[in-house]
Amino acid sequence: MPILSLKDAQQLIVSQCSALSTETVSLPEACDRIAGQAIKAIHAVPAFARSAMDGYAVNSRDLTGGAEPVSLKITGEIAAGTTDLPRLTRKSAIAIMTGGALPPGANQVVPFERCERKGSLVLVHSPPRPGAFIRARGTDLAAKQTIVRAGAKIEPQHLPLLAESGLAQVSVVARPELAIICTGSELLDTLDTPETGQIIGGNRFLLAALLRAGGATSRDFGLVADDCDRIVALLREALDGPSQGVITTGGMGPGNYDLLPQAFATLGIRPLYTALAVRPGRSTMFGLYRGKPIFALPGPPPAVFLLFHELVLPALRTMQRQHRPLPPLVRATLATPILLKKTGILNLKGAVASLSGKHLSVRPCRKNEAANAIIHLPPNRKHLLSGEDVSLRFCNPAFL
Structure with a gap:
């Protein structure tokens, strides 16, 4: 199977994900939901001078x-x-x-x-x-004027207008739910005391938070050891449940205990790709099970964070009928130099971007620093200088 570029993988994922149905919710439940259709004022606002x-x-x-x-x-x-x-x-x-x-x-x-x-x-x-x-009457809104366009997020400042214009409930896209399975015999729960060679599994908490920020919900299937039968059983349970898709972490390298490809094969899941020309992410898979997307990500949390935004988030946005499944790449100036250990494929780095006036600058994250952007570093460059322009994608599209 050919190794796909990140862009080709993103287009493939978006093409395989379907928009979810709509549901009606009350205004207290509407904030941060995605409008299922254009939401228009029933009455003018203000309704009188x-x-x-x-x-x-x-x-x-x-x-x-x-x-x-x-x-x-x-x-x-x-x-x-x-x-x-x-x-x-x-x-x-x-x-x-x-x-x-x-x-x-x-x-x-x-x-x-x-x-x-x-x-x-x-x-x-x-x-x-x-x-x-x-x-004057209608200064803020005319009757039948659009307040929130279809596919846009309902923000807090929309709520007074929705209420004053006569809307007690609105149509929103159903929230996607993705099941989370974290593989690895070395992983323990937070209540356990790790011995040498064992670690506390944190990806389940990372993914749950990222899914929530992406407008979705999660169903945590917990940790599973590197045992193909147990992995297959948990995957089958997750895929046969109500979730619209599954994310797994770990088990994606070339080692003897990297069992996700074997588990896919046992379940009859044909991967649509098994590797990407991107670091991290070279060892990752994407497949479908009865129309449900399955993302098999590597185990390190920094890689999970980066690949979630580049691969999983476009799927969530497509399911929620958002107009731009993937926020665009933008140009920014490097505030510090970057030296890469390996070249030859696209490199992703978590970064901190900041805007000063009209000038956007970016630098790689320091240790334990939260990223708000992902730098896309070209495959043919090992050393990038401070002051050079680079491409980045914001982790939060609202930054744009």
């Missing part, structure tokens, strides 16, 4: 605009939420609070700061222009 300041509702015809203040009779008061609105008559003013509905006959609001109250009269100084300090 309202005051943007505490002041007096007046009509500009009663304000002469001369040097002398205009005296108007105060005939009422409107608080936010008042529904029985008095009509504004000639040469009068109605006190109005921020958010209060503009009364019939008024066409502007004069803030308290520009007025002087004397008993039942108000003297208006420096009257503003007609229409001032009013939020």
Whole structure:
């Protein structure tokens, strides 16, 4: 089987993943979900003209605009939420609070700061222009205007508009669920005490967190020793369950105990690739079982992190009907030099990117530092200098 490039593998994965169905959720459940269709306002927002300041509702015809203040009779008061609105008559003013509905006959609001109250009269100084300090009907949204486009994430700032426009529930794409299986006889649970040669298995927690950040849920099938029968049994259980796919870690090298290829064969899974021209990731597989994608990743957590973003995340975004399954590569300036141990294939490195004005710079992660980007280093370069331009992909597409 030919060794695929990373780009070809990504295109293959996206082509093999299907969009999930939609479901209806209430607004408290809608944040961070993906809109299953364009979400449009039922009503205009605001639904009525309202005051943007505490002041007096007046009509500009009663304000002469001369040097002398205009005296108007105060005939009422409107608080936010008042529904029985008095009509504004000639040469009068109605006190109005921020958010209060503009009364019939008024066409502007004069803030308290520009007025002087004397008993039942108000003297208006420096009257503003007609229409001032009013939020007109439909200023924020017209009826049937799109609030969230199909395939976009529903953000917290969308929720007030959704609510005010008359929507109590919305259509979203179902969350994908992927099963997690971590292989390796050396792996122990967090409650165990490792002896020499044993380690605590952390990939299950890493993958669960990455899936959650990618809008998906996970089903943890735990740790399994390097025993083909046990691996096959756990894979079969995961694949026959409700999850839309499976991610495994470990068991992907050329060693005697790297059993994932054998487990695939036992289950009748034909891999669509068995190696990629990328480091890390040369030893990785992708296959389908009754239409469900299976990602077999190597064991080291740094490799799992990088390959999740490059291989698994495009699948999740495709399942959730997002328009760009893979965030684009962008150019950035190296802030520090890079010396590679091996060349010949594409190298991926976890990195920290930062934006200063319009200048995007990037550097490799320091030990135990969280990455927000992945640098794509060309196969024909061993030494890259500070100040050179490199390609990177953000781990969080919202950064763009």
